Amino acid sequence: MNRRNTILGIVLIAQLVLVIFLYNSGSSEHKSEITLTDFEPENIISLMISDSYGSKTKLQKQDGKWLIDPPENYPADTERVKSALKKLANLKSDRLVSSSRGSHGRLRVGKENFNRLISLEDSGGNKYQVFLGTTQGRGVYVRKGGSDDVVFVNKLSSWEFATSPRSWWKTSIVDFTTDAVNRLELKNSKGSLSIARDSNGHWVDKSGVTLDQDKVKKFLLAIKNIRLSEYLGKNTPSKLDNTAATLKISLEKGKEITIEIGPEENSQRLVRASNISHLVKVRSSELKKILEARADDFKSATHASEDAHSSQAGNATEKR
Secondary structure: OOOHHHHHHHHHHHHHHHHHHHHHHHHHHHHEEOOOOOOHHHHHHEEEEEEEOOOOOEEEOOOOOEEEOOOOOEEEEEHHHHHHHHHHHHOEEOOOOOOOOOOOOOOHHHHOOEEEEEEEEEEEOEEEEEEEEEEEEEEEEEEEOOOOEEEEHHHHHHHOOOHHHHHEEEOOOOOHHHHHEEEEEEEEEEEEEEEOOOOOOOOEEEEEEEHHHHHHHHHHHHHHOOOOOOOOOOOOOOOOOOEEEEEEEHHHHHOOOEEEEEEEEOOOOEEEEEOOOOEEEHHHHHHHHHOOOOOOHHHHHHHHHHHHHHHHHHHHHHHH
């Protein structure tokens, strides 16, 4: 009996080994990687995103800058474009869902029925197509153009690839670091001001009086954080008939940006920035600090107190 049990035990172990071997072999085959794209993000020069309902947007790279919706050529949010391309570059999956063409419509990766069709072209003329289908959890069903295989890709979503040009707009009016600004000149309804950095890098007024450095920095940050609400078409007249304020920003290496702010209409104002080829609309609340800034706003507490004292003394002398 013991010998028989021993033989049965050996047979059972052999069967277990065989099952484990077959299981691992099948798993290895199932988990083999499927490559959907193979490109370097910096080599892509064209990106088209569309859905099966007719919405689409096209982005093109010109002179190192991404532009939207040719020939309007609205400035694109470069960082968003780079992030999108990085997600698509060298896209792979180890989860094959289906190889049946009949499943494409159900998973929304078909030629006529899809959530997103992403078409790319690189500088060498190579073209790539990727269909993004139904989202499930933190991933999405994906099919490479020209292939029947549908795979599942984690940490990817159709919603990251919007078909509206507005979603890809660069919304900042100006791009600079506060340390790169050397001079500011402003004219508005409150008067005018001119401030600049001295030889030590400190902000001073036109009389050479040192200003409150933090107040100037906060003003620069307020300018940097202005966001537009709309680009106007290329054919819109570029000049403003009236201006409520004009701001000149002098940067390093002789660069200069001029911002002209027009009158208010429906809580918005037309803005012309010399670094943008389009006239834009900006909410009035975004421009409040520029419209209301005065030279006295940037004086240090000490100088403001001295000015107030001098003013009071002057008034007392006049009364005598």
